[in-house]
Amino acid sequence: MTTLTAAAPPRATPTTRLLLPGLFTVGALLAVVIASTLTAEEAVPGIPLPGPAVEYGLPIVRVLLDLAAVAVVGLSVLPKLLGFDTPDTTEPIMRRVRPLAVTAAWAWAITALLTIVFQTAELSPGAIPTLGMIADYVDSVGAGQGMLFSAACALVAAGIGLMAVRFGEKVPAELRIVVALFGLLPIPVTGHAVDSVWHDPLMISMELHVMGAAVWTGGLIAVMTYARPLLPEVLPRFSRLATVCLLLVSASGLVSGLGTMALTPGGELPGALLTTEYGLLVVTKVVLTAALVPVAAYIRFRLMRQQKTSVAVWAAAEVSIMGLAYGVAVAITRASIG
Amino acid sequence: MRRLLTVLLVACAAAWALMPGAAWAHDVLVGSDPADGARLDAAPSEVTLVFNTAVRTGYAHVNVTGPGGTSWADGSAVVRKERVSVKVRPLGAAGEYVVGYRILSSDGHPVSGKVTFTLTRPGPGAEAPATPGATPAATPTATPTGTPTGTPTAAPTGTPVPSAAGGDQAGQGAVSPTGPASTAPDLSMQAAEAAANGGAGMAVLWIGGALLVLAAGTVVALRRSTRGEDRA
Known part of the structure; x- marks a missing residue:
């Protein structure tokens, strides 16, 4: 271990290692609390609404689920980005990263199960959900089944992660990536859907959106946090992946956001963009994505060649914006369209 | 990188297969x-x-x-x-x-x-x-x-x-x-709804199936990698 660390001196101190994940978490929580406050369900006479514990608890737990999932995806993609040609330098990094992936997968599974509890509570205002109510909910509502599936995938990811801790890179990186992405698939099911022939294309567009965002964000955080010493080799690889993700995320986001609005009664475009909560959140996400483009491009075209420390600063900016976008993303799944 | 893209495609195909019928929409x-x-x-x-x-x-x-x-x-x-x-x-x-x-x-x-x-x-x-x-x-x-x-x-x-x-x-x-x-x-309404979204039974079935596939994949992958090591 010591000889290996000598080959790749760890420049990142614990504080700088917490910087990017911290910024991402804070950004996401901030955005989700603000967005949820602005889009809170309005009081309706004679109808009980859930209390603040559920009103804020549910979106916060959902954001934590997203953060954990992003961490798992990012840490699973990392070995592919590091490459397998120079195990002397990459093994010490991976040895640190593998247990973290397992921890994040456990956190993912737990937050997914907690989300089911909160979603049940949201539908039965004033009552503390019992096991029977939760079972009923999962039995009858697709969003509950989706979360259950996500939790199962997270547990499988934890299992495979444990095997990777034990057996190292003999456990194929692709397998870890596929399982993590599998767990993301049910997440769009908990959001909006439309009743139209475009239902399936829109769902797939949302799936691509969720997966692209997780790979991009998770990959960036993982690379900038754990692969600092190897940036000259790793950053170009990541940059190619990030470009694909950026295109994928923006295109699929526009298609699913605008498509969902156009196909929902009351969501007539373009007016609904500014009059409905959903539309305003779509606009917010477009703005955030637009803000990401120059930052990402600057990192890719300017800094990559010169290998300056300012990469860290720009990456911090990028990650913060991504965090905000993730927070808004959770609010958008719950905002009203019509 | 190409393998990674293949992986993404496989995941998308799975997404398609996993999706239940188009019975869901946002009600307004x-x-x-x-x-x-x-x-x-x-x-x-x-x-x-x-x-x-x-x-x-x-x-x-x-x-x-x-x-x-x-x-x-x-x-x-x-x-x-x-x-x-x-x-x-x-x-x-x-x-x-x-x-x-x-x-x-x-x-x-x-x-x-x-x-x-x-x-x-x-x-x-x-x-x-x-x-x-x-x-x-x-x-x-x-x-x-x-x-x-x-x-x-x-x-x-x-x-x-x-x-x-x-x-x-x-x-x-x-x-x-x-x-x-x-x-x-x-x-009859409940039955129609259950048919539309599968019900928990279907979810458990899917999860079970996915676990089997993953377990098989892990075994194959591990065996292949150990065999590769033996050869080396």
């Missing part, structure tokens, strides 16, 4: 009876809300709130595909009535809102115990029955709880709405 109110903003001479005996797609049974709440926060819904909401209706006791004083709803959209999250209508002439419920010729602008004092907080199971027509009329008219109505809606079991 498209109409109601009485319509929003309607002015009625006669009190309706039932209020119906119409959504763009079939609403989930079992989680719908509808309530009718009259002037002064009095509650008039009789029993709990009944879901029939796109239509959610609730019986209304004979309305009382003239004035503005609000139909509040919170339903479970077929794509899985609650949708709430309200529809307002105005009763221009006092309904039969107003004549009951207290003040017969109530003025149209009747305030809570004119509302006859104390609003029952629970849902009366077999509510008689007319005023269900005359004894409550005396002392506690005003304050009570605002306190608590009717209890949670437990829709009368409409078995």
Whole structure:
């Protein structure tokens, strides 16, 4: 271990290692609390609404689920980005990263199960959900089944992660990536859907959106946090992946956001963009994505060649914006369209 | 990188396969009876809300709130595909009535809102115990029955709880709405819904299948990598 660390001196101190994940978490929580406050369900006479514990608890737990999932995806993609040609330098990094992936997968599974509890509570205002109510909910509502599936995938990811801790890179990186992405698939099911022939294309567009965002964000955080010493080799690889993700995320986001609005009664475009909560959140996400483009491009075209420390600063900016976008993303799944 | 893209494609294909039928949509109110903003001479005996797609049974709440926060819904909401209706006791004083709803959209999250209508002439419920010729602008004092907080199971027509009329008219109505809606079991509806979204049994089946595939993949991958090592 010591000889290996000598080959790749760890420049990142614990504080700088917490910087990017911290910024991402804070950004996401901030955005989700603000967005949820602005889009809170309005009081309706004679109808009980859930209390603040559920009103804020549910979106916060959902954001934590997203953060954990992003961490798992990012840490699973990392070995592919590091490459397998120079195990002397990459093994010490991976040895640190593998247990973290397992921890994040456990956190993912737990937050997914907690989300089911909160979603049940949201539908039965004033009552503390019992096991029977939760079972009923999962039995009858697709969003509950989706979360259950996500939790199962997270547990499988934890299992495979444990095997990777034990057996190292003999456990194929692709397998870890596929399982993590599998767990993301049910997440769009908990959001909006439309009743139209475009239902399936829109769902797939949302799936691509969720997966692209997780790979991009998770990959960036993982690379900038754990692969600092190897940036000259790793950053170009990541940059190619990030470009694909950026295109994928923006295109699929526009298609699913605008498509969902156009196909929902009351969501007539373009007016609904500014009059409905959903539309305003779509606009917010477009703005955030637009803000990401120059930052990402600057990192890719300017800094990559010169290998300056300012990469860290720009990456911090990028990650913060991504965090905000993730927070808004959770609010958008719950905002009203019509 | 190419392998990674292949992996992404496989995941997408799986997404397609995993997706249930196109039975889910975001439900939006498209109409109601009485319509929003309607002015009625006669009190309706039932209020119906119409959504763009079939609403989930079992989680719908509808309530009718009259002037002064009095509650008039009789029993709990009944879901029939796109239509959610609730019986209304004979309305009382003239004035503005609000139909509040919170339903479970077929794509899985609650949708709430309200529809307002105005009763221009006092309904039969107003004549009951207290003040017969109530003025149209009747305030809570004119509302006859104390609003029952629970849902009366077999509510008689007319005023269900005359004894409550005396002392506690005003304050009570605002306190608590009717209890949670437990829709009368409409078995065919539930069966159709279960068929549309699979039910928990299907979810367990999917999870089990996925676990098997993953376990097999792990075994194959591990065996291959150890074999590769032996050869090396």
